[in-house]
Amino acid sequence: MIPVISKLPQTGTTIFTVMSALAAELGAINLSQGFPDYNCAPELVELVNKAMQNGHNQYAPMPGLMALREQIAIKTEKLYGAVYNPDTEITVTAGGTQAVFTAISAVIHPNDEVIIFEPAYDCYAPAIKLMGGVVKSLELDPPDYRIAWDMVKRLINGKTKMIILNSPHNPTATILRKEDIDELSALVKNQDILILSDEVYEHLIYDNEVHHSMARYPELQQRSFIVSSFGKTFHATGWKMGYCLAPAYLMTEFRKIHQFLVFSVNAPMQHAIAEYLKDENTYLSLPDFFQQKRDYFREGLKNTRFQLLPCAGSYFQSVTYDAITDEKDSDYAIRLTKEIGVASIPVSAFYRKGTDKHVLRFCFAKRQETIDKAVDRLIKV
Helix, strand or coil: CCCCCCCCCCCCHHHHHHHHHHHHCCCEECCCCCCCCCCCCCHHHHHHHHHHHHHCCCCCCCCCCCHHHHHHHHHHHHHHHCCCCCCCCEECCCCHHHHHHHHHHHHCCCEEEEEEEECCCCHHHHHHHHHHEEEEEEEEECCCCCCHHHHHHHHCCCCCEEEECCCCCCCCCCCCCCCHHHHHHHHCCCCCEECCCCCCCCCCCCCCCCCCCHCHHHHHHHEEEEEEEEHHHHHCHHHHCCEEECCCCCHHHHHHHHHHCCCCCCCHHHHHHHHHHCCCHHHHHHHHHHHHHHHHHHHHHHHCCEECCCCCCCEEEEEECCCCCCCCCHHHHHHHHHHHHHEEECCCCCHCCCCCCEEEEEECCCCHHHHHHHHHCCCCC
């Protein structure tokens, strides 16, 4: 064997892969990894088939099909009042994770510092490290996981290059509020700090709350990469389709990386989604659709010994289990999968130091039948 020096020596297989594999091995109900167990709209599948039959099977343009970028621009302006040039400020990507990695790769240099909030989606820190950047993390605490902006201010110095935000948040299901935006705006004013805003769950906001996209606020929009996901929006995570919004000066750098990372993204699916987006109800109906699932799942969990944490967005429900056991969350998640037959994600996996608050995350983007079976088993705990 030829000696190889790992660029990520402390990194193993993601917890999502581990728990999904365990669930499959044991025949457990998989509420761990964030994907639906129901099909996307038949109309969307038909549009993909039609695009293939019409010969759209070769490379799409590197930044994405113009018809799709135009629809993204229309959608963004309708929702947030923000105008993006589809030619220079929108790029279609192979999912949200690729967009995150590309944005970090484009602007983070060795020793640049990037602030993240933990628990954090697990692709942020490795990408920063691969670019030679330094992760500066601020740990948030349950039940509300609110950002202490005075602590963020203490982390900022001359080396701070970027702040990564995620709202609605994975795994905690919290959202940014207007007061957070005000604090953030004041913090970065007159500072050369970029923002990477992971907004892949932008349409999964509940109780008539507002999604505070960076696109809503001109002073933040002009320093932000905004990432979204068609996979999350249209129940087709396996398609790995997403996009990035950014002002032209940032998108120029983004595309320099994108063109050598994937070059372009699945062509027939771009044609299909471009057509599908013309009906705004395809995404405007999502809050009600998922809130019904959230409410149904929460109502069932009230009959268990788990303590529900707030859920304002995303399709995740977190719970604490202090009334049940004092085991490590990773150990308990595995035991729950083996003995009860329901797989979850231990939230300590979202902290670089493995901070254990005795919290598990369940995904409720499932059929009612699946939710019923899972709740029936969890009631037995």
